[in-house]
Amino acid sequence: MSTLEIKDLHVSVTTEDGAKEILRGVTLTINSGETHAIMGPNGSGKSTLAYSIAGHPKYTITSGTVTLDGEDVLAMSVDERARAGIFLAMQYPVEVPGVSMSNFLRTAKTAVDGEAPKLRTWVKDMKQAMENLRMDPSFAERNVNEGFSGGEKKRHEILQMELLRPKFAVLDETDSGLDVDALRVVSEGVNRAKEATGSGVLLIT
Ligand code: ADP
Ligand code: MG
Numbered sequence: 368m369s370t371l372e373i374k375d376l377h378v379s380v381t382t383e384d385g386a387k388e389i390l391r392g393v394t395l396t397i398n399s400g401e402t403h404a405i406m407g408p409n410g411s412g413k414s415t416l417a418y419s420i421a422g423h424p425k426y427t428i429t430s431g432t433v434t435l436d437g438e439d440v441l442a443m444s445v446d447e448r449a450r451a452g453i454f455l456a457m458q459y460p461v462e463v464p465g466v467s468m469s470n471f472l473r474t475a476k477t478a479v480d481g482e483a484p485k486l487r488t489w490v491k492d493m494k495q496a497m498e499n500l501r502m503d504p505s506f507a508e509r510n511v512n513e514g515f516s517g518g519e520k521k522r523h524e525i526l527q528m529e530l531l532r533p534k535f536a537v538l539d540e541t542d543s544g545l546d547v548d549a550l551r552v553v554s555e556g557v558n559r560a561k562e563a564t565g566s567g568v569l570l571i572t
Contacts, residue, residue, distance in 0.1 A: 369436050369452070371397045371420075371535045371567060376431035378412075378419045386427070389415045393431070397535060397567040404570045413571045414458055417539040420569075421455040422448050435535070450479055452534030456524035456541050458571075463511035468523070469493065471511045472530055479531050496529045500556050518549040525556040532564045539571045 378390040389412045397403050405413055419426045420433060422445040433440040435451050443451060463471065472493060477483045484492070497504060500522045512520050521541050528536050538557065542550060561568055 369399045369534045369567070370434075371440075371453075371569075372432070372434045373416075373420070374432045374434075376416070376419065376433065377429045378415055379427045379429050380415065380425055381427070388429070389426075390419070395569075397569060399534065399567050400561075400565045402561070402568040402570055404572055406572055414539055417455055417458075417537045417569070417571060420448075420453060420537055421445065446478065449475075449531075450481070454528055454531055454533030454536045456521075456528060456536065456538045458539040458543070460512050460515075460520040460524055462513045462515075464513050466511050467508055468511055469507040472527065475527065476530055492530065496526055499529070499559065500526055501552050502526065517544045518546065521545060521549070521553055522556070525553055525560065528566075529556060529560045529563075532560070533566055534564075535567045535569070536560070537569045537571070541570075542572055 373393055373395045376390055376393040377388065379386040379388045393416060395403065405416070407413055415426060419428060420440070422443070428441055435453065438451065440448055440451070440453070473484065473489060476489070493507065494504065497506065502519070502522055506519075512523060515523065521544075524538075524541055541553060541557070545553060557568065560566065
């Protein structure tokens with residue numbers, strides 16, 4: 368059992384007019400296997416919370432703590448957070464031309480686990496995960512998110528979650544902009560990943 372604990376978190380972002388305080392004391396505890404949903408109007412700071420947990424450099428934590436099983440998450444670099452088991456599915460996934468999906472996923476898996484996955488099981492796992500998410504196998508050779516539709520980008524975020532098996536997943540509006548079929552595929556994927564790993568989920572919706 369793991370616990371992600373956010374305590375009295377205050378976060379500012381630097382804008383042209385100086386620092387602007389966005390989060391003013393967020394407190395939330397998430398245990399393994401739990402799902403917590405955050406809803407709120409646009410601009411209320413949901414993505415700010417997600418980015419602050421993941422370690423985006425634009426967001427300055429002015430006070431408060433985030434710990435994972437007692438370890439200070441805010442003292443960790445972004446990659447250390449990922450290795451500690453924190454995963455962020457971004458609201459607007461980034462396109463990475465020149466990097467294939469298969470290369471990206473395998474590199475990420477290797478970095479997170481500290482060792483390369485066995486090639487034979489890895490290829491099988493990746494194929495299965497893509498099939499589960501109704502992604503065409505040809506996506507493996509496409510560049511990361513390049514030219515993907517909104518729904519395809521969201522599926523790719525969940526594909527990462529299924530393969531990386533995080534302890535805690537922050538899903539930033541993974542449901543937004545999806546049609547009914549895609550929504551079902553993506554939510555089944557989240558549930559499957561959660562069941563397989565017992566992850567805690569922070570669902571921004
Ligand atoms: P939500 O995800 O709930 O829609 P955000 O966390 O994206 O809200 O934004 C909260 C507020 O912070 C908004 O007023 C937004 O304009 C501002 N903000 C967020 N990120 C930045 C940034 N990188 N630069 C300037 N302002 C930002
Ligand atoms: Mg947002």
